Amino acid sequence: MILELRGVHRTHGTGETAVHALRGVDIGVAPGELVAVMGPSGSGKSTLLNLAGGLDSPSQGAVLVEGEVLGDLNRKQLARMRRRHVGYVFQDLNLLASLTAVENAALPLELDGMAVRKARKLAEAALEEVGLADLARRFPDEMSGGQQQRVAIARALVGERRLVLADEPTGALDSTTGEAVLRLLRNRVDAGSAGVLVTHEARHAAWADRVVFLRDGVVVDTTSPVGEPEQLLEAKA
Amino acid sequence: MSIRHGLLALLERGPMYGYQLRAAFEESTGATWPLNIGQVYTTLSRLERDGLVRPLPENDGGQRPYQLTDLGRAEITVWFVTPISRTDRPRDELAIKLALALTTPGVDVRAVVQTQRTSTIQTLQELTRLKNRSDKPSDLSWRLILDAMVFQAEAEVRWLDHCEASLLRHQPSALTPTPAPEGADTDDRTEANR
Numbered sequence: 001m002i003l004e005l006r007g008v009h010r011t012h013g014t015g016e017t018a019v020h021a022l023r024g025v026d027i028g029v030a031p032g033e034l035v036a037v038m039g040p041s042g043s044g045k046s047t048l049l050n051l052a053g054g055l056d057s058p059s060q061g062a063v064l065v066e067g068e069v070l071g072d073l074n075r076k077q078l079a080r081m082r083r084r085h086v087g088y089v090f091q092d093l094n095l096l097a098s099l100t101a102v103e104n105a106a107l108p109l110e111l112d113g114m115a116v117r118k119a120r121k122l123a124e125a126a127l128e129e130v131g132l133a134d135l136a137r138r139f140p141d142e143m144s145g146g147q148q149q150r151v152a153i154a155r156a157l158v159g160e161r162r163l164v165l166a167d168e169p170t171g172a173l174d175s176t177t178g179e180a181v182l183r184l185l186r187n188r189v190d191a192g193s194a195g196v197l198v199t200h201e202a203r204h205a206a207w208a209d210r211v212v213f214l215r216d217g218v219v220v221d222t223t224s225p226v227g228e229p230e231q232l233l234e235a236k237a
Numbered sequence: 238m239s240i241r242h243g244l245l246a247l248l249e250r251g252p253m254y255g256y257q258l259r260a261a262f263e264e265s266t267g268a269t270w271p272l273n274i275g276q277v278y279t280t281l282s283r284l285e286r287d288g289l290v291r292p293l294p295e296n297d298g299g300q301r302p303y304q305l306t307d308l309g310r311a312e313i314t315v316w317f318v319t320p321i322s323r324t325d326r327p328r329d330e331l332a333i334k335l336a337l338a339l340t341t342p343g344v345d346v347r348a349v350v351q352t353q354r355t356s357t358i359q360t361l362q363e364l365t366r367l368k369n370r371s372d373k374p375s376d377l378s379w380r381l382i383l384d385a386m387v388f389q390a391e392a393e394v395r396w397l398d399h400c401e402a403s404l405l406r407h408q409p410s411a412l413t414p415t416p417a418p419e420g421a422d423t424d425d426r427t428e429a430n431r
């Protein structure tokens with residue numbers, strides 16, 4: 001397993017005003033596996049992803065990335081784990097306004113100590129993958145919402161991330177561009193990474209090997225592994 | 238869509254006999270709709286009766302090709318330019334089922350919704366796999382048919398999400414399994430259903 005959530009609870013606040021964002025979630029994501037998380041607004045999807053990415057810690061239970069309990073790592077180790085192994089597409093993008101597209105995409109690698117030239121080169125390749133090679137020198141406010149989103153995706157995929165976490169990565173994209181992004185994610189996972197995709201769109205969740213349904217902080221259902229497609233056609237006939 | 242119009246559209250390409258029609262039909266619909274040869278012949282004889290196709294002399298192999306008549310050509314033109322009406326499609330069993338679930342005491346509507354959602358998304362996963370198997374340009378028409386199924390399934394999921402959200406807002410009680418209707422509970426539901 002690249003990612004494991006074991007009996008994870010997350011409560012925001014205390015007493016009367018406490019919000020139980022997650023209430024006992026168990027999920028494992030193996031190499032080569034893409035798991036989609038669906039659920040109504042407020043069901044705990046982003047909370048789950050933040051925990052998986054080590055941006056937040058559980059009130060109870062454990063989160064493991066590549067077998068390491070995140071709670072046992074010190075700040076420095078955790079930061080390193082995040083930069084090196086985890087690619088994250090946030091719901092609110094989080095591009096730095098003062099950096100160009102390629103600088104934004106190269107940032108995690110540079111922070112990790114990679115030489116600037118090499119990092120930029122990899123970032124350019126990632127931008128090319130999302131169809132933005134020509135916009136590499138633009139700043140976020142010089143790009144459309146969908147283009148910014150693709151920069152955020154390039155940033156999450158750059159380098160050798162073993163775990164890719166994406167929170168609504170197709171939000172501002174039209175259906176063909178959205179599909180291109182999913183294909184990138186799928187390819188990365190097929191190459192051996194683990195992926196978690198939060199989405200409202202069933203059509204996009206369908207790219208996953210497993211779809212997990214969250215409601216009120218609890219997993220209420222999961223699709224079973226995908227069968228052979230031929231059965232589907234026979235059933236329709 | 239009817240097989241009738243499918244065959245007429247294929248004959249627009251030129252005369253064909255039964256087995257050719259069947260193969261062409263399956264090729265252009267990507268085998269999403271297998272036909273048996275009996276259906277093809279029955280349809281052809283009805284088309285002939287209605288003057289939309291005419292049989293040609295048998296070829297050396299003993300197969301009889303059919304050709305589109307002017308009437309048939311007109312029919313297929315009209316078919317292509319006329320939108321398909323949603324109301325001509327069969328009644329939506331799922332919508333009826335949910336409506337009944339809502340008004341039937343003791344049914345966990347939320348579970349009905351979730352069971353359907355899981356199943357539909359599973360179908361979507363299978364369709365997506367199938368679609369991603371090939372990206373040859375020659376498979377475009379087949380991928381577009383799969384896309385149609387994908388978008389329909391997606392619409393169903395969105396409708397289910399909508400149902401669940403509406404239920405939560407207007408009738409939270411319907412979302413928890415209700416005990417068998419005895420006394421006040423029944424009144425509650427009538428109230429909420431108004």
Ligand SMILES: Nc1ncnc2c1ncn2[C@@H]1O[C@H](COP(=O)(O)OP(=O)(O)OP(=O)(O)O)[C@@H](O)[C@H]1O
Binds near residue numbers: 012013019041043
């Ligand atoms: N920092 C916080 N403090 C208090 N409550 C929070 C905090 N972050 C999230 N919550 C609450 O936790 C619950 C889950 O939030 P979360 O962001 O995980 O939902 P979500 O499933 O991602 O929703 P959406 O689809 O709208 O993005 C919500 O009720 C939210 O209000």
Ligand SMILES: [Mg+2]
Binds near residue numbers: 091167
């Ligand atoms: Mg969220």
